Amino acid sequence: MTETTSVSMGRGKSQRDGLPEKMKALQYSEAEKFAVVQIDLPTIGDDDVLVKISACGVCGTDLHYHKGEFLAKWPLIPGHEATGTIAALGRTITHLPLGTRVVADPMQPCLTCFHCTRRKPLLCSNMTAFGGNVPGGFAEYCRYPARLVHAIPDDLPDLEAALIEPAACAAHGIERMGIEVGSRVLLFGCGPTGILLAQLVKMNGAAHLTIASKGGPKLDLARDMKIADEYVTISDAEPHVQMSALASSNPYGFDIVIEATGSPAVLESSLEFVRKGGKLVVYGVYDDSVKISWSPFRIWEHEITILASFCSMGHMPHVLEYVNSGRLRLKGIVSKTFRIEEWAECLEVVRDGKIVKAAIVFE
Structure with missing residues (x-):
């Protein structure tokens, strides 16, 4: 994760405006061993976007990653319930303007394995899981393939937008x-x-x-x-x-x-x-x-x-229909927020079960 060196801005040098060279991230070097580090911004490809993270929900799965379970691959930047704004675009991306508020689907199937070719991409043998085996949303910026991000309404609060991914799992x-x-x-x-x-x-x-x-x-x-x-x-x-x-x-x-x-x-x-x-x-x-x-x-x-029911893939647009109609209520579910510097405290609070849900937030 730390080998990335620069951000490919895609369509114009002006798109570097306001972007730092480095970012803060919560990074694990091995199970139960983590630190807040300064690393280079991710490099994005032609079909990617760079998202400036505003909030990322904390899930029970993150506790499993903390212990080195599931898809955890070191070094690891966790966080798979992310929302933020598009800060940079790959060369081919025309449908998502800079500054668009988005949520990100963290699961990217290979589309070529046995299960993918039998219309079971959620069971992909080579799954890319953002926040699991590639860097996720517990960082100031995260790279995503543009096809995995979905625009959200301007009036949807960040702490509610961070619930779109778990709601997609429910769907x-x-x-x-x-x-x-x-x-x-x-x-x-x-x-x-x-x-x-x-x-x-x-x-x-x-x-x-x-x-x-x-x-x-x-x-x-x-x-x-x-x-x-x-x-x-x-x-x-x-x-x-x-x-x-x-x-x-x-x-x-x-x-x-x-x-x-x-x-x-x-x-x-x-x-x-x-x-x-x-x-x-x-x-x-x-x-x-x-x-x-x-x-x-x-x-x-x-x-x-x-x-x-394992997780989700492709359900975010359906969930956003429910949210936009006012039928799926999200307010109040995220009941406590933390900075990445407070991750140890966050872990304890989530384990204790004395809150409804926590989220990591950024400036």
């Missing part, structure tokens, strides 16, 4: 689960993505949505936003009490159960809430080492479908 989940009109849905967990997912569930076929989650600011926000029909607080001390009551009050279970906590214990028990012929959606993020135990007989006898 992919909606497509995967195929909600039938009139469905009853149970959502375990209401983290930031869960709050976005809940809204889309209600707009895409669900007649009734129950959110079950431990108490705290996330569930409080979900209640305040009135995004569900019923809310169940699961206590840390005696979770079986509330889980048993939830099962008793829904003797036929739910058409769709979505596990969005990332808790193996919750995922394991989720199967018990799926009605015959229903679906269980694995939405939470797990370590590769996690193992759970299910009865294959129950899955077989009840013809339960188990499916997963």
Whole structure:
């Protein structure tokens, strides 16, 4: 990442105006070892844009990258929920003027591997992941292929724009689960993505949505936003009490159960809430080492479908339609901001779960 030396401005020397030679970035040299560094601005190619980052959401995936998991490749500049303004253009780019406010899709498939050529680009074997295996948005500037950035309205605040990427992941989940009109849905967990997912569930076929989650600011926000029909607080001390009551009050279970906590214990028990012929959606993020135990007989006898939703690709325009219409509400989900110099503190706050969502912000 530090080998880049200059910014290719594409169409004119004047486009260098106001751009520094160096930028600040949060960079990992290995797992759990990071520092704020001064490095050269990224070089952009003919089909790229340089985005001056204004805000970048902090995701649970960033905690996995912190530990060296998933696609992490060193040195690493994390950040995959970025928004900002276009500061420089590649030579071929004509549809995005300088200064355009944008959000960036962080996933770039190779389009030539086995999965890509079978119309499964999200499962690309050679995926380029901005903020994972190439530099991401925890820096003052980031390079993106122009086809991955999407213009956003001038009146969309940065802290709401930083939610477009997780909302796109939620939109992919909606497509995967195929909600039938009139469905009853149970959502375990209401983290930031869960709050976005809940809204889309209600707009895409669900007649009734129950959110079950431990108490705290996330569930409080979900209640305040009135995004569900019923809310169940699961206590840390005696979770079986509330889980048993939830099962008793829904003797036929739910058409769709979505596990969005990332808790193996919750995922394991989720199967018990799926009605015959229903679906269980694995939405939470797990370590590769996690193992759970299910009865294959129950899955077989009840013809339960188990499916997963990984992330997103190509859903940002759809999400922006929801946002522009005012139907997808983003205000208040990002509840605390940090500078990259405060990354250690940010990690602790996010781990503690005492906020709804954090974001890294720049001047």
